[in-house]
Amino acid sequence: MSDDPLAELSGVARTYGGVAVLEDVSVAVFPGVTAVIGPNGSGKSTLLGALAGAIEPTDGRARYVGPDAGRPIGYLPQRVPFREEFTARETLAFYAGVAGGDPDEALARVGLSDAADRRVGALSGGMRRLLGIAQATVGDPPLVVLDEPTSGLDPGMRERAFRTAADASGADTAVVVSSHDLDLVDEHADRVVVLDRGRVAAAGPRDRLCSDHGVDDVAGLYRAVVAGDAGGSGDAADAGSGDADRDEPSGVHVTGVSER
Numbered sequence: 001m002s003d004d005p006l007a008e009l010s011g012v013a014r015t016y017g018g019v020a021v022l023e024d025v026s027v028a029v030f031p032g033v034t035a036v037i038g039p040n041g042s043g044k045s046t047l048l049g050a051l052a053g054a055i056e057p058t059d060g061r062a063r064y065v066g067p068d069a070g071r072p073i074g075y076l077p078q079r080v081p082f083r084e085e086f087t088a089r090e091t092l093a094f095y096a097g098v099a100g101g102d103p104d105e106a107l108a109r110v111g112l113s114d115a116a117d118r119r120v121g122a123l124s125g126g127m128r129r130l131l132g133i134a135q136a137t138v139g140d141p142p143l144v145v146l147d148e149p150t151s152g153l154d155p156g157m158r159e160r161a162f163r164t165a166a167d168a169s170g171a172d173t174a175v176v177v178s179s180h181d182l183d184l185v186d187e188h189a190d191r192v193v194v195l196d197r198g199r200v201a202a203a204g205p206r207d208r209l210c211s212d213h214g215v216d217d218v219a220g221l222y223r224a225v226v227a228g229d230a231g232g233s234g235d236a237a238d239a240g241s242g243d244a245d246r247d248e249p250s251g252v253h254v255t256g257v258s259e260r
């Protein structure tokens with residue numbers, strides 16, 4: 001795998017109505033799988049949206065720095081505005097028209113071949129999520145950003161969805177995925193970004209972060225880093241800030257097609 005980043009967020013801030021949601025977030029996205037984890041409302045979706053170019057930072061900037069700068073980013077937002085009357089195949093044909101790739105191959109990748117001729121409006125919530133993953137990965141974009149790809153899926157489908165997402169990464173391609181599924185993150189992520197209250201509390205290779213914090217897995221890392229979850233919010237918050245200074249920035253993962 002290349003050691004060069006494919007994308008970067010530099011000093012990104014985002015406010016809504018004057019309230020800071022992201023503050024001074026600097027993250028570099030490397031080839032492989034980067035998981036963004038953190039409590040509800042910590043800013044994961046906002047970070048992924050900024051990385052995908054769907055959310056404009058109030059300050060700082062997001063940029064794609066990899067070799068395929070002309071190609072679209074695959075992006076799966078939390079809610080995908082699919083056309084309900086299109087079939088699954090027609091939906092992917094639409095996205096393939098933008099990003100390239102084969103709609104049927106993308107459907108097969110997420111196990112939806114048998115549903116190719118069903119209308120999107122008739123799909124279950126879980127199938128719709130899988131269609132969203134197919135939509136974000138069709139054409140094999142160099143950067144795929146997936147916001148909670150496993151939400152609404154049963155355990156077997158969650159595993160499949162995460163594996164499909166991980167398989168979309170490669171030596172020169174990056175997948176950034178937000179998730180509350182810490183076991184799957186532990187299994188599949190090469191790098192982890194921990195967000196806490198809009199700031200990067202820790203970021204870097206999974207193994208190194210776990211070793212630095214003296215924990216065995218990503219669930220332990222989360223408990224060690226996230227403020228208020230380690231038996232003393234002050235200490236935990238301080239530890240998080242220190243990590244942000246020390247740890248290298250890391251990456252993010254999305255589905256959907258985003259204009260850059």
Ligand SMILES: Nc1ncnc2c1ncn2[C@@H]1O[C@H](COP(=O)(O)OP(=O)(O)OP(=O)(O)O)[C@@H](O)[C@H]1O
Binds near residue numbers: 045
């Ligand atoms: N369009 C918006 N307008 C106003 N506030 C927003 C908007 N989008 C996000 N926020 C606020 O920003 C904060 C961070 O939201 P975000 O969705 O990025 O967090 P998250 O970590 O993805 O949360 P979750 O795990 O619950 O999905 C929340 O307090 C949310 O209410």
